[in-house]
Amino acid sequence: MPDLSVYPAPDRVLGCLLGGGIGDALGAPLEGFTLDVIREKHGPDGPDDFVAERFGRGAITDDTQLTMFTAYALVQASARERAGGGARGVGTAAPGLLQAAYLTWFRGQGEEFPDQGVEGGGWLAGEPALMTRRGPGRSTLAALHRAAERRRPTVPLGTPREPNGDSKGCGGTMRAAPCGFGHADPADAFELGCRAAALTHGHPSGYLPAGVHAAMVSALLRGAELEESLHLAREQLKRHPGNRETLEALGHAASLRHEGPATPERLQTLGGGWTGDQAIAIAVYAALAPGDVESRLRLAVTHTGDSDSTGAICGNLLGARYGADAFPRRWRDGLEVGSALTRLAAACSAEFGPNPPADPGGHPIAQ
Structure with missing residues (x-):
């Protein structure tokens, strides 16, 4: 069993964020192509490096954008709770700050909606790659439109009990990894992952896989092996209503x-990754495959379907287990937002480590 009392290892936090970005960028040019076409272009095992696509070589999509806004908001929530005398990381402020951060990201998508009067996401809003339209999901956009119309950005609209829509798309799952950073108990990470995803994805198969993702990351950052982290997450999943599709997908x-x-043909029997249950199942199957990190991440994106999302989730898991150096240097150096992810990882490690910054003005998240 992992030592659930320990803090997340900084290199694994960095690995989790970088791995997600790498998987996203590796899979983005493949999204929607059939396996035959992918193999014709990139060989039998898929691409071994980033390839040029409409946003450039090594470019990220909305998957990494929203993961970064999630991480920022959770650091902000934890620091605010500490400043108010509460226990850090308990999540009481998190859903509202997550929604505010997502609405700031939403402004970068070119959508028209009422001014919110609140900015979320801090310095992330000044990063051009994070505030441009990179293939956002329709369910996410529709849910944020509904939230924006109320003009109450820090009051969460969607929860597992009172959903904002009924989407089971993977858009909530692919951004949930940071929900495991501040929680040593997989049960708490699972709950926060569900709450974060339910802001935009109200179907149990849209938010429960996000809980699985967060719980696995929580355990991996604290020393668990991949199979062990999956067992812990599945035990949490069994306690929640509406779990049948996600349980069956993970069982498959x-x-x-x-x-x-482990082959792309077998992986494709899990689906295309468009829904949360399919995406987490594909990512888990690839992460548990034999071979090195590179071959496993290539497997995660080499299929007919949502290759960037399955790559991002698998990259989060692999990075949380093996750390940043497990990924080839050509991938780390070629990733579009590598420096921003490194800066954000440092802020996460500071806030969720043993000695969080006492001075909010000197907090890495504010710098």
Whole structure:
């Protein structure tokens, strides 16, 4: 069992964020292409490096954008709770600050909506790559439109009990990794992952996989092996209503590992990754495959479907387990927002480590 009392290892926090960005950028040019077309262009095992696409070589999508806004808001929430005398990381301020951060990101998508009077996301809003339209999901946009119309940006509209829409898309799952940073108990990470996803994805198969993602990251950052983290997350999943599709998808992924070599053909039997349950299953199957980190991440994106999201989730898991240096240097150096992710990871490690900054003005999140 991992030592759930320990703090997240800084290199694994960095690895989780970088890995998600790398998987996103690796998979983005493949999204929507059939496996045959991917292999024709990139070989039998998919691309071994970033390829040029409409936003450039190594460019991220909305997956990494929203993951970064999630991480920023959670650091902000934890620091605010500490300043108010509360226990850090308990999540009481988190949903409102998450929604405010997402609405700031929303402004970068070119959508028309009422001014909110509140800025979320801090310095992230000054990063051009994070405030341009990079293929945002329709469910996310629709849910944020509904939230924006109320003009109450820090009052969460969607919760698991009172959903904002009924989407089971993977848009809530792919941004949930930071929900595991500040919680040593997988149960707390699972709950926060669900709450973060339910802001835009109200179907249980849209927010419960986000809980699985967050719980696995929580355990991995604190020393768990991948199989162990999956077991802990599945135990949490069993306690929540509406879990059938996600449980079955993860069960299929687990059993598929024993049916022969890990191949894109087998991976595709898990679906296309468009829904939360499919995306987490594909990412888990690839992360648990034999081989090095590079081959596993290539497997995660080499399929007919939502390759950037499955790559991002798998990259989060692999990075949380093995750290930043497990990824090839050509990927780390070629990632569009690598320096911003490194800066954000430092802020996360400072806030969720053993000695969080006492001075809000000197906090890495504010610098």
